[in-house]
Amino acid sequence: MTSRPAVSLAQRKRQLVEDELTETAFRLLTAKGFDAVTVDEIAADAGVSKRTFFRYFASKEDVIVRFLADLGAGIGAELAARPTTEPPSAALRHAVSVPLAACGEHGDRALRAVQLILRTPALHARFLERQAEWRERLSAELARRLDRDPAADLYPRLAAGMALTAFGAVLERWSDSDGAADPVALTAQAFALLAPALDAPAA
Amino acid sequence: MTSRPAVSLAQRKRQLVEDELTETAFRLLTAKGFDAVTVDEIAADAGVSKRTFFRYFASKEDVIVRFLADLGAGIGAELAARPTTEPPSAALRHAVSVPLAACGEHGDRALRAVQLILRTPALHARFLERQAEWRERLSAELARRLDRDPAADLYPRLAAGMALTAFGAVLERWSDSDGAADPVALTAQAFALLAPALDAPAA
DNA sequence: CCGCTCGTGTCACTTGGTGTCAAGACGTTA
DNA sequence: TAACGTCTTGACACCAAGTGACACGAGCGG
Numbered sequence: 001m002t003s004r005p006a007v008s009l010a011q012r013k014r015q016l017v018e019d020e021l022t023e024t025a026f027r028l029l030t031a032k033g034f035d036a037v038t039v040d041e042i043a044a045d046a047g048v049s050k051r052t053f054f055r056y057f058a059s060k061e062d063v064i065v066r067f068l069a070d071l072g073a074g075i076g077a078e079l080a081a082r083p084t085t086e087p088p089s090a091a092l093r094h095a096v097s098v099p100l101a102a103c104g105e106h107g108d109r110a111l112r113a114v115q116l117i118l119r120t121p122a123l124h125a126r127f128l129e130r131q132a133e134w135r136e137r138l139s140a141e142l143a144r145r146l147d148r149d150p151a152a153d154l155y156p157r158l159a160a161g162m163a164l165t166a167f168g169a170v171l172e173r174w175s176d177s178d179g180a181a182d183p184v185a186l187t188a189q190a191f192a193l194l195a196p197a198l199d200a201p202a203a
Numbered sequence: 204m205t206s207r208p209a210v211s212l213a214q215r216k217r218q219l220v221e222d223e224l225t226e227t228a229f230r231l232l233t234a235k236g237f238d239a240v241t242v243d244e245i246a247a248d249a250g251v252s253k254r255t256f257f258r259y260f261a262s263k264e265d266v267i268v269r270f271l272a273d274l275g276a277g278i279g280a281e282l283a284a285r286p287t288t289e290p291p292s293a294a295l296r297h298a299v300s301v302p303l304a305a306c307g308e309h310g311d312r313a314l315r316a317v318q319l320i321l322r323t324p325a326l327h328a329r330f331l332e333r334q335a336e337w338r339e340r341l342s343a344e345l346a347r348r349l350d351r352d353p354a355a356d357l358y359p360r361l362a363a364g365m366a367l368t369a370f371g372a373v374l375e376r377w378s379d380s381d382g383a384a385d386p387v388a389l390t391a392q393a394f395a396l397l398a399p400a401l402d403a404p405a406a
Numbered sequence: 407c408c409g410c411t412c413g414t415g416t417c418a419c420t421t422g423g424t425g426t427c428a429a430g431a432c433g434t435t436a
Numbered sequence: 437t438a439a440c441g442t443c444t445t446g447a448c449a450c451c452a453a454g455t456g457a458c459a460c461g462a463g464c465g466g
Contacts, residue, residue: 010431014444038420038421038422039421039423040421040422048445050423051447051448052446058423059422124332125332128331128335129327129328132331154372154393158369158393158397161364161365161371161372162400165361165364165365166364169364172360190361193357193361193403196399197365197398197400197401198400200396213412213462213464216413220413241453242453242454251414254415254416254454257454258413258414262453263453
């Protein structure tokens with residue numbers, strides 16, 4: 001009777017467990033603080049074993065950070081999708097705006113995740129690690145786009161770093177304002193400041 | 204007969220233990236890799252107990268990272284020492300050059316520390332954490348210096364981020380070149396690229 | 407000489423994280 | 437329906453990073 005589902009039952013179960021784990025972790029961690037909650041506690045509360053928790057997440061930090069990490073992972077691809085005619089500052093601004101805008105829309109959930117991350121050293125460290133990965137992708141994409149030699153030329157690396165500096169600054173402002181500030185507007189401001197360096201004629 | 208020493212015996216003993224621990228950790232970690240060495244091993248090799256190790260260092264990462272962290276901790280102070288008449292790009296360049304030049308002079312030791320840090324995720328993460336602290340100091344100092352309101356103005360935060368982006372990029376190049384590249388020259392290049400944004404007329 | 411403080415070692419403990427294995431749920435085929 | 441292979445899970449043991457408590461000994465002041 002029921003048509004064969006596009007995703008198997010097993011896959012849906014897996015997704016269910018992951019969601020439950022994320023949900024539970026989120027609730028407990030925001031309520032009690034990162035260090036005051038053990039993985040055992042999260043797992044028990046979600047109705048699975050500790051071992052299962054680690055089959056879904058690489059670390060305790062991962063549950064929270066993955067939230068943002070997934071958003072930012074696409075930055076490199078966003079940049080690649082921008083027309084080559086666009087000056088770097090505009091292309092980077094658009095690439096960075098995508099995850100930031102997504103944050104703004106996700107509302108409360110994303111806000112609390114960001115606040116937790118920025119205020120918890122362990123989470124912040126993991127987040128910075130992810131950013132470093134994004135930076136490498138961005139840098140490579142910029143080098144390709146502008147046909148620069150990334151081994152001899154500092155520009156791609158610095159431009160990628162500047163874009164992510166803007167990203168971090170905007171995220172911080174947004175977090176500190178409890179979501180009141182507009183991420184996209186802040187991004188525009190930041191890139192207006194960076195543009196003179198980003199778009200300077202080739203050295 | 205011997206005059207009362209400026210530093211007490213106890214203090215010198217403490218320094219001795221710390222140096223021995225650092226030395227041992229450095230040797231073992233660079234030889235076998237970060238994950239392949241336990242704290243027990245380092246402590247035993249240095250002739251103390253694991254407990255003592257943790258009385259000197261907050262974590263396994265700390266032994267190595269403190270190396271660089273101590274260098275960079277002074278960046279904020281360096282900036283404060285620069286004349287106010289200097290444009291931001293020059294002042295920041297000098298502030299950042301100090302620890303970088305120190306790296307270049309320390310020779311092999313610093314180089315291997317940096318390479319270990321940049322290639323080991325756990326160490327890299329801790330290092331990024333430290334950098335975030337430096338950035339806050341730098342940002343506050345810039346705001347004071349230029350009389351900008353750090354709550355409303357993105358400039359201090361972004362400028363500090365740019366300076367540290369340059370710092371990181373130079374460190375990476377230096378590390379990848381096995382110490383062949385000149386850190387100070389690289390820093391000059393980097394800041395030449397950033398200057399148009401750093402020194403842009405006030406928004 | 408006595409007592410004090412400080413650094414250290416020992417021991418026990420918590421917690422993050424992993425390897426292993428056996429048991430159950432599911433999909434497939436006969 | 438029965439049998440088979442795969443995937444996921446829980447239970448258990450285990451390792452290593454940290455931490456707290458306490459007892460011991462060396463140096464120092466009275």
